Amino acid sequence: MTKNITSPTTLVELLRQRAQNQPDKQAYTFLKDGETEEISLTYAQLEQRVRVIAAKLQSLSAIGERALLLYPPGLDYIAAFLGCLCAGVVAVPTYPPRRNRPDARLQAIANDAQATVVLTTTDILSDMAPRLAQAPALKKPQWLATDNLADELAERWQAPDIHSDTLAFLQYTSGSTGTPKGVMVSHANVLYNEEMLRQGFWHTQKTIGVGWLPLFHDMGLIGNMLQPLYLGIPCILMSPVA
Numbered sequence: 001m002t003k004n005i006t007s008p009t010t011l012v013e014l015l016r017q018r019a020q021n022q023p024d025k026q027a028y029t030f031l032k033d034g035e036t037e038e039i040s041l042t043y044a045q046l047e048q049r050v051r052v053i054a055a056k057l058q059s060l061s062a063i064g065e066r067a068l069l070l071y072p073p074g075l076d077y078i079a080a081f082l083g084c085l086c087a088g089v090v091a092v093p094t095y096p097p098r099r100n101r102p103d104a105r106l107q108a109i110a111n112d113a114q115a116t117v118v119l120t121t122t123d124i125l126s127d128m129a130p131r132l133a134q135a136p137a138l139k140k141p142q143w144l145a146t147d148n149l150a151d152e153l154a155e156r157w158q159a160p161d162i163h164s165d166t167l168a169f170l171q172y173t174s175g176s177t178g179t180p181k182g183v184m185v186s187h188a189n190v191l192y193n194e195e196m197l198r199q200g201f202w203h204t205q206k207t208i209g210v211g212w213l214p215l216f217h218d219m220g221l222i223g224n225m226l227q228p229l230y231l232g233i234p235c236i237l238m239s240p241v242a
Contacts, residue, residue, distance in 0.1 A: 008191070009163065009164040009187065009188070009191070010085075010162055010163070010164060010166065010168075010187040010191075011082070011085050011168060011187055011190060011191070011226070011229070012085055012086050012159070012160065012162060012187075014191075014229060014230065015043075015046070015047055015050065015082055015086070015229065016047065018043040018047075018229065018232055019043045019044050019046070019047035021232075022043050022232055023042060023043055023044035024042050024043075024044065025042060025043055025232070025234070026040060026041075026042055026234040027041050027042055027043045027045075027046045027228070027229070027234065027235070028040070028041050028046065028075055028078060028225075028228070028234070028235050028236075028237060029041075029234065029235070029236045029237065030073070030074050030075050030236075030237050030238065031236065031237070031238040031242065032074075032238075032239070032242075033238075033239075033242055034212075034238045034239070034242030035242075038074070039074070039075055041075060043232075046078070046079065046082070048151070048154055049079040049083075050079050050082040050083045050086050051083075051086065051153075051154035051157040052083070052146075052149050052150070052151060052153045052154045052157075053079055053080055053083025053084075053086075053087070053119070053146050053149065054083045054084075054085075054086035054087035054157050054160075055087075055153040055154060055155075055156040055157040055158075056083075056144065056146075056149055056153055057083065057084065057087035057089050057117065057144075058087050058088075058156070058157065058158060059153075059156070060117065060142065060144075062087065062089050062116065062117050063087060063088040063089060063160065064088060064089070064090075065089055065090070065115075065116040065117060066089070066090045066092050066113045066114055066115045066116065066117075066170065067084050067089050067090065067091060067092060067115060067116070067117040067118065067119050068092045068094055068109070068110055068113070068115045068117070068118045068119065068141065069081060069084075069091060069092060069093050069094060069119050069120075069216065070094060070095075070096050070097055070106075070118060070119070070120040070124055070128075071096060071119075071120060071121060071124070071215075071216075072096050072121065072123075072124070072239075073214065073215070073237070073238070073239035073240065075237075076121055076146060076147055077215045077216070078215065078225055079146065080119045080146050081093065081169070081215075081221075081225070083119075083146070084119070084169070085162075085168055085169075085187075086157065086159075086160065087157075087160060088160030088161065088162055088166075089117070090113075090167050090168070090169060090170060091168065091169040091170075092109065092113045092115055092169065092170045092172070092182075093169060093170075093171065093172075093215070093216040093221060094106060094109050094172065094216055095214065095216050096120075096124060097124065097127075097128055097138075099127060103135075105180055106135075106138065107135050107136075107137035107138060108137075108179050108180055109172050109180050109182075110137040110138055110140075110141065111137045112172075112179070112180065112181075112182055113170055113172075113182060115141045116141050116142065117141055117142050117143075117144060118138065118141045118142070118143045118144070119144055119146050120143065120144070120145060120146070121145055121146070121147045122145040122147055122148055124145075125143055125145045128143075129143075162187065163187075164186065164187050164188040164191075165186050165187070165188055166186060166187055167184055167185070167186055168185055168186055168187045168189075168190055169185050170182040170183065170184060170185070171183045171185055171218055171221075190222070190226060191230070193222060194222070194226055194227055194230035195230075197222070197223065197227050197230075198227070198230065198231065203227065203231055203233075204231075205231060205232060205233060206233075207231060207233050208233060208234055208235070208236070209224060209227065209228040209233060209234065209235030209236065210235070210236045210237075211223065211224030211225075211235065211236075211237055211238075212224075212237070212238045212239065212240050212242060213240065214240055215237075224237060225237075
């Protein structure tokens with residue numbers, strides 16, 4: 001029987017409890033074209049991926065630093081976001097860079113957040129590398145592709161010293177009316193929000209999530225990604241253009 005988790009004070013504790021109590025339960029599935037399953041992760045598999053990324057960040061002495069997340073739609077983003085939290089690193093969600101030209105909004109976010117690390121995929125890193133000279137704010141941080149890290153890194157992970165009031169991530173505004181502004185969100189803020197969503201939408205442990213909003217978007221992040229983790233339910237995700 002699935003336990004009703006109400007005690008975790010951080011998202012790190014929540015993930016660990018899900019992996020311990022429901023290791024074989026499906027967590028997230030991604031449909032690459034809206035129909036074909038590309039990848040599916042159980043809670044145990046998700047935590048394994050998260051620990052790999054967290055351990056790598058800890059080895060870079062990134063604890064307490066800010067990390068930009070630049071990912072296409074998919075489960076790599078989820079692992080990277082939670083990997084930041086499990087490393088004691090502040091996640092900074094943002095959209096994947098546009099091809100062939102620097103992005104002023106992305107550079108503004110990197111500057112404002114004072115990001116020292118950029119997490120992404122091998123493909124995006126290869127595409128961006130030749131263009132970083134045109135984007136000083138993106139050239140300064142250390143870039144790390146998280147989709148090719150060794151599984152053995154997971155054994156080196158150490159639980160971070162974080163609490164309910166620890167900053168979890170910075171959520172930036174669209175910047176449509178000016179420079180993007182970051183909102184500071186703590187672990188307690190997120191967990192309270194998730195409980196309000198659960199009550200407001202009458203979600204239960206029998207609920208199955210489906211979503212296609214971008215995960216760097218506030219609604220996609222809080223509703224499609226973190227609400228399923230909070231409830232311990234499966235969620236089927238797809239690209240916004242699927």
